[in-house]
Structure formats: C-alpha cells, structure tokens
Amino acid sequence: MQHRLVLLRHGKSEWNRQNRFTGWHDVDLADEGVSEAHGAGRALRAAGFQFDIAYTSVLKRAIRTLWIALDELDQVWLPVVRDWRLNERHYGALQGLDKAETAAKYGDEQVRLWRRGFAIQPPAVAEDSPYYPAGQARYAGVPRERLPRTESLKDTVARVAECWDDTLAPQLRDGRRLLIAAHGNSLRGLVKLLDRIGDEEIEKTEIPTGVPLVYELDAELRPLRHYYLETEAAAPAD
Numbered sequence: 001m002q003h004r005l006v007l008l009r010h011g012k013s014e015w016n017r018q019n020r021f022t023g024w025h026d027v028d029l030a031d032e033g034v035s036e037a038h039g040a041g042r043a044l045r046a047a048g049f050q051f052d053i054a055y056t057s058v059l060k061r062a063i064r065t066l067w068i069a070l071d072e073l074d075q076v077w078l079p080v081v082r083d084w085r086l087n088e089r090h091y092g093a094l095q096g097l098d099k100a101e102t103a104a105k106y107g108d109e110q111v112r113l114w115r116r117g118f119a120i121q122p123p124a125v126a127e128d129s130p131y132y133p134a135g136q137a138r139y140a141g142v143p144r145e146r147l148p149r150t151e152s153l154k155d156t157v158a159r160v161a162e163c164w165d166d167t168l169a170p171q172l173r174d175g176r177r178l179l180i181a182a183h184g185n186s187l188r189g190l191v192k193l194l195d196r197i198g199d200e201e202i203e204k205t206e207i208p209t210g211v212p213l214v215y216e217l218d219a220e221l222r223p224l225r226h227y228y229l230e231t232e233a234a235a236p237a238d
C-alpha cells in the first residue's frame with residue numbers, strides 16, 4: 001500500500017431526515033448527523049488515522065461534519081480546502097421536494113431514473129430560482145456558465161474527476177494523507193472513478209452517512225482494497 005484516502009459522507013441532514021431532495025441547498029446537519037460526525041471522528045482516531053490536508057465542499061453539512069471529525073481527531077489545525085466541485089449533485093427543480101410525494105406525483109420509475117439514471121437530468125431550475133447558484137457569494141469565483149441549473153450523476157462525476165485530476169491525485173502523489181468530507185453523489189462519483197464502475201453498475205452503489213470509507217491505493221493510485229470503519233452509529237457496511 002502506498003497511499004490511504006478516507007472518504008466521509010456528511011452526517012444525516014435536516015432534509016435527509018425529512019426525505020427531501022437537497023442537492024446544492026445549504027441545509028444543516030440534523031442532531032443525528034452531528035452524532036454521526038462525532039462517531040466518525042472517534043472511529044478515525046481509534047484507528048490511528050492522521051491527515052495532512054482535508055477537502056470538502058462549500059455546503060455546511062459537509063463542512064460541519066469535517067469540523068466535528070477533525071475536533072475528535074484533535075486535528076482542527078489541519079489545512080482545509082473547500083471546493084465547489086465536491087458539492088452534492090444539483091437536483092434541479094426537485095430540490096426541496098419530498099421524495100415520496102415526488103414519486104406519488106411522477107411515479108416510482110421516473111423518480112428512480114432521476115435519482116439513479118446516469119445521464120438523466122431532473123428538470124432545471126429557472127435563473128430566477130433561489131436554487132440557481134449564480135450570484136451566491138460562495139460561487140463568486142466560479143464562471144457563471146459552470147454553475148448548474150440541474151445535474152445528472154454524469155455531470156457530477158465530470159466535475160469530481162476534474163478535482164481529482166488537478167488537486168486530489170497530485171496531493172496523494174506528493175505523499176499527503178487526505179480526508180475528503182463530501183456528499184452522497186459526489187462521493188459516488190469518486191468511487192466510480194477509483195473502482196472503474198460502469199455507468200449502469202454505479203446505480204447499485206450507495207454510501208452511508210457519517211461512516212469513514214478507507215481506500216488503500218498503490219503507487220499508481222489504483223485501489224488495492226476499501227473498507228468502512230465501524231462507528232458507534234453504524235457497523236461496517238458490506
């Protein structure tokens with residue numbers, strides 16, 4: 001093993017709890033999600049993990065999860081980079097909708113296609129929608145044409161791949177130990193890249209909230225194995 005990389009999906013959020021499509025909406029952690037974040041940090045510390053740099057998105061549910069985990073690791077001094085390309089997938093006009101009500105309105109199959117179809121984009125938000133990110137201060141440095149009104153998983157994978165190529169992989173090659181606190185679909189995208197999972201196959205990959213996923217990589221950053229740490233909140237997933 002040459003490198004170890006830890007991926008951590010944020011703890012359960014208020015809208016996860018309410019079963020609402022969240023996407024780029026900046027919702028906070030639910031109390032349960034705060035507990036999950038503490039459990040993740042304690043599991044990492046118990047397993048002896050230390051990091052050189054952390055990456056996260058510009059959404060508070062991931063940032064706060066990282067802060068809590070670093071506090072448990074006694075590494076709050078760690079350099080942290082917030083990169084919009086690690087944001088959750090933008091869910092377009094579905095953001096804010098209850099997933100069950102949406103299925104009742106459009107049918108289970110349509111919602112399944114929107115949620116887990118690889119190249120399918122939900123309906124886009126209008127440019128005057130509060131869910132259109134252009135004009136929000138946190139995206140001031142992002143060219144307007146890059147800011148989505150909706151995204152497929154394919155779109156999300158493309159921006160995560162760019163972040164991997166220009167930032168994450170070079171850090172690993174330089175021997176730095178990375179902790180990445182992000183979102184269900186941006187991490188599914190990273191896992192897809194690492195494990196070379198097919199466009200159809202990725203539908204079966206789900207990542208639990210608040211459970212550290214450890215990747216052991218060879219010198220060429222190819223995965224040798226991956227595993228979840230056991231946390232107080234969750235036994236290792238299969």
Ligand SMILES: O=C(O)[C@H](O)COP(=O)(O)O
Binds near residue numbers: 021022184
């Ligand atoms: O953005 C959201 O709604 C969730 O974080 C991910 O939702 P999904 O599991 O339906 O893609």
